[in-house]
Amino acid sequence: MADPITVFDRDILKLRRDRAATRAQDYNFLFAETAERLADRLDDTTRTFPMAVDLGCHSGELGQIIGTRGGIETLYQSDISTGYARNAQANNGKPTLVADEEFLPFAEGSLDLILSNLSLHWVNDLPGMLLQARRALKPDGLLLACMLGGNTLRDLREALMAAEAEEEGGVSPRVSPFVDVKDAGALLQRSGFALPVVDADDITIDYPDALKLMRDLSGMGESNLIAKRSKKFTKRSTLARAAAIYHERHAREDGRIHAKFQVIYLTAWAPDDSQPKPLRRGSGQVSLVDFLGDDSSGKST
Numbered sequence: 001m002a003d004p005i006t007v008f009d010r011d012i013l014k015l016r017r018d019r020a021a022t023r024a025q026d027y028n029f030l031f032a033e034t035a036e037r038l039a040d041r042l043d044d045t046t047r048t049f050p051m052a053v054d055l056g057c058h059s060g061e062l063g064q065i066i067g068t069r070g071g072i073e074t075l076y077q078s079d080i081s082t083g084y085a086r087n088a089q090a091n092n093g094k095p096t097l098v099a100d101e102e103f104l105p106f107a108e109g110s111l112d113l114i115l116s117n118l119s120l121h122w123v124n125d126l127p128g129m130l131l132q133a134r135r136a137l138k139p140d141g142l143l144l145a146c147m148l149g150g151n152t153l154r155d156l157r158e159a160l161m162a163a164e165a166e167e168e169g170g171v172s173p174r175v176s177p178f179v180d181v182k183d184a185g186a187l188l189q190r191s192g193f194a195l196p197v198v199d200a201d202d203i204t205i206d207y208p209d210a211l212k213l214m215r216d217l218s219g220m221g222e223s224n225l226i227a228k229r230s231k232k233f234t235k236r237s238t239l240a241r242a243a244a245i246y247h248e249r250h251a252r253e254d255g256r257i258h259a260k261f262q263v264i265y266l267t268a269w270a271p272d273d274s275q276p277k278p279l280r281r282g283s284g285q286v287s288l289v290d291f292l293g294d295d296s297s298g299k300s301t
Contacts, residue, residue: 006124007124007226008122008123008124008225008226009225009226010080010100010102010122010124012225013080013122013221013225014080014081016221016223016225017058017079017080017081017083017084017221018081018082018083018084019083019221020081020083020084020219020220020221021059021081021083021084021086021087022083023219024058024059024084024087025059026219027216027219027220028058028059028061028220029205030118030203030205030220030261031058031059031061031062031117031118031220032061032065033203034117034118034146034203034263035061035062035064035065035066035117036065037146037201037263037265038062038066038115038117038144038145038146038265039062039065039066039069041144041265041267042066042069042070042115042144043069043070045070045142047070047071047140047142048070048071048112049070049071049072049112049113049141049142050071050072050073050074050112051073051074051110051111051112051113052070052072052074052075052076052111052112052113052114052115053075053076053077053078053106053111053113053114053115054075054076054077054078054115054116054117055078055101055104055114055115055116055119055120055133055145056078056079056080056101056116056117056118056119056120057077057078057079057084057085057088057096057117057119058079058084058087058088058117058118058119059084059087059088059091060077060087060088060089060090060091060092060094060096061117062115062117063075063077063088063091063092063094064091064092066115070113072113074095075094075095076094076095076096076097077089077092077094077095077096077097078096078097078098078099078101078105079096079098079099079119080098080099080100080101081098081221082098085097085098101116101119101120101123101129102123102124102125102128102129103132104129104132104133104136106136107136108135108136109135109136109137109138109139110136110138111136111137111138111141112137112138112141112142113137113141113142113143113144114133114136114137114141114142114143114144114145115144115145116144116145116146116147117145117146118146118147118148118263119147120145120147120266121147121148121149121178121179122225126179126187127187127190127191130143130187130188130191130193131191131192133191134191134192134193134270137270138270139270139271139272139273140269140270140272140274140275141269141270142267142268142269142270143188143193143266143267143268143269143270144265144266144267145265145266146263146264146265146266147178147179147263147264147266148178148261148262148263148264149178149179149180149181149200149262149263149264150178150179150180150262151180151202151260151262152178152260152261152262153213153217153259153260153261154260155246155249155250155257155259155260156210156213156214156242156246156259158249159210159242159243159245159246159249160238160242162242162245163238163239163241163242163244163245164234164238164242166241167235167237167238167241168235168238179264180264181198181199181200181264184198184264184266185198188266188268192271193268193269193270193271194268194269194270194271194272194275195268195269195275195276196266196267196268197266197267197268198264198265198266198267199264199265200262200263200264200265201262201263201265202260202261202262202263203260203261203263204258204259204260204261205258205259205261206256206257206258207256207257207258207259208255208256208257209243209246209247209255209256209257210242210243210246210247210257211239211240211243213257213259214239214242214243
């Protein structure tokens with residue numbers, strides 16, 4: 001397995017996001033959709049969060065949508081990409097800085113809320129980043145984030161691997177080691193968060209063909225970033241064969257295809273004495289036998 005600290009090439013991530021920022025209005029549909037879903041989840045909380053930050057803000061889609069929901073008075077936006085940071089400030093006027101999610105520039109206990117919309121899946125040391133986030137939050141502060149999960153674009157990845165094997169005689173690393181729901185919950189607990197909740201849903205997008213899907217991924221800056229990937233450009237014949245395989249295996253009767261993005265949502269709180277805690281083992285006052293009932297055969301009634 002690759003060193004978990006160097007799985008992704010963050011320098012290439014920055015370059016690709018800078019490039020994506022120049023045409024963001026054509027490719028930000030997925031970021032806008034998940035921003036809406038994150039904002040809806042913030043509505044489910046009764047707390048207020050005066051000081052908040054959006055980590056990996058892209059072009060400020062979340063900042064535009066969230067407004068003052070959750071009692072947000074100040075929302076800082078940050079992105080590793082200078083181009084995206086400029087877009088975000090221009091699009092919603094909120095204070096913006098260029099910062100790497102792996103090295104958070106926020107003082108301990110300075111934030112009420114940390115948001116992140118589809119950026120954390122490219123973080124190399126996710127446990128370390130979550131630990132930094134927990135320390136930056138005030139007691140009872142909230143982390144609310146979403147990231148791509150391991151079932152994202154499984155059909156496309158399989159088609160690309162099959163095409164590369166046929167056309168180029170071998171397969172380069174393409175499968176990003178994204179977390180699953182179970183692992184994400186364990187990471188939150190390991191990072192010291194309280195009351196973690198992790199769930200996932202799928203966003204399915206309709207495409208005329210797999211080539212259009214691949215162009216969109218490039219336009220979003222979301223194509224392969226594995227550090228040990230092949231550094232050669234993928235042959236056009238390989239891409240064409242991958243599109244053909246995708247069509248053969250998954251096309252509908254009308255010839256179009258579906259692309260499925262698995263989105264994992266993280267909700268967790270910085271520990272605070274006011275939060276509910278599990279009862280001490282053995283402190284229960286009601287017997288399960290009394291509650292469920294018991295007959296002479298030993299079976300509950």
